[in-house]
Amino acid sequence: MGVIDQATLDEASVNFRRTLARVMAQDIRDKQIYQELLWAMREIKEDFERLMRRFQSQVYCPNKCGRMEVLWIECIFCNLTHFACNRGVDCGERQLWVEEGQDLVLDCALPWHGASHGAKTYSFYRGLAAAGAGPEPPEPPPQSRGAAAEPPSRPPPAERLLRSGPEPVLVWKEAAAAAGGRYRCLMRGPAGQVGSQLSFNVTVLPRPRVPGEAPPPPRAPPGGLPPAAIAAIVVTTIATALVAAGIAWFCFRRAEPRGERDPPPIKES
Structure with a gap:
């Protein structure tokens, strides 16, 4: 070779x-x-x-997919040469199932990433919901400190950048049903070239109910509160108004001048 x-x-x-x-x-x-x-x-x-x-x-070139950057020595001239093991950046798709309320973990690391030369940056994207296909995805987890900023023009229009930095794992705490969907992770080398692309198809399963467990509270409608919360607010407001009216009437009677009240009846001798 x-x-x-x-x-x-x-x-x-x-x-x-x-x-x-x-x-x-x-x-x-x-x-x-x-x-x-x-x-x-x-x-x-x-x-x-x-x-x-x-x-x-x-x-x-132990990588089965992706572009692996390596530094080798030429046997004839003993020169250090830069070489790329290019197997195509697409590394397939992974199917993930997570129960509602559990942590969603997206692991973008591949076995050959550690042997690839230079610093690596991992960018996680999420596919946006199509018009009329469902609610808009929730806000992503906060970006880690020291993570590199990603130009907004890089991801396709149908995707949103969640995080970009040196960590190859993205953890979504207590994933809800809205966390399901398609995700994509790109590993980039020191020069910004794409080293590998890994896709995730996430399905969030409903949490099974335990016999005797109380049913979960009703979900709030979009932009509003649950009916039970609205009823509690109305009852509290009425009770507060009645108490305030009683206090005001009592204070008014105490402050009324005594001369304006009706005189006591005169007894005949």
Whole structure:
């Protein structure tokens, strides 16, 4: 392949020096040293073949999808070269089911992300509800401190940016039924190029009721309060008005001048 990574090269160099040191430490001469060096070179060759098989299977473009950025060493000129393992950025879609009231966790990390060169940024998007298809999605969780700002023109018009930053996981606490829908996560490399795209199709299941458990309180209509709350407010307002009227009447009677009241009847002698 003409390339090797720094870790494999370091391990091969250590094994080479160890083999030569063992040969030099022996007190051999003439034909014996030739035979010993021949066996040593065979051992070094077999060891290097083992390292390169591991490099091909585990290090050389291990990503099954996405664009992986790597730094390798050219075997001929020993130059450090930048290489991209491009398998297509689309990494498929995941189906998620979460019970209402539980945490919704969107994990965008893939196994090869840690080996990809450079800092990575994860951007989470949510598909907006189509006109007439349902209520507008709720507000997203607060953006983490230090997260990079995302230009509003990047996501498609049918999506909304939820968060952008170095964390590959987005957690939605106590997800409600409105949290269901389609999500998308993009991993970008240091230069801003897309490394991988992962889609999520989230379904929020209703929480099963336990026998004997009280039914959940009625949901408030859009822009209003539940009927029970409205009735409680009306009763409280009427009671407060009656108490205020009684206090006002009592104070009025106490403040009335005594001369204006009817005189007591005169008894005849």
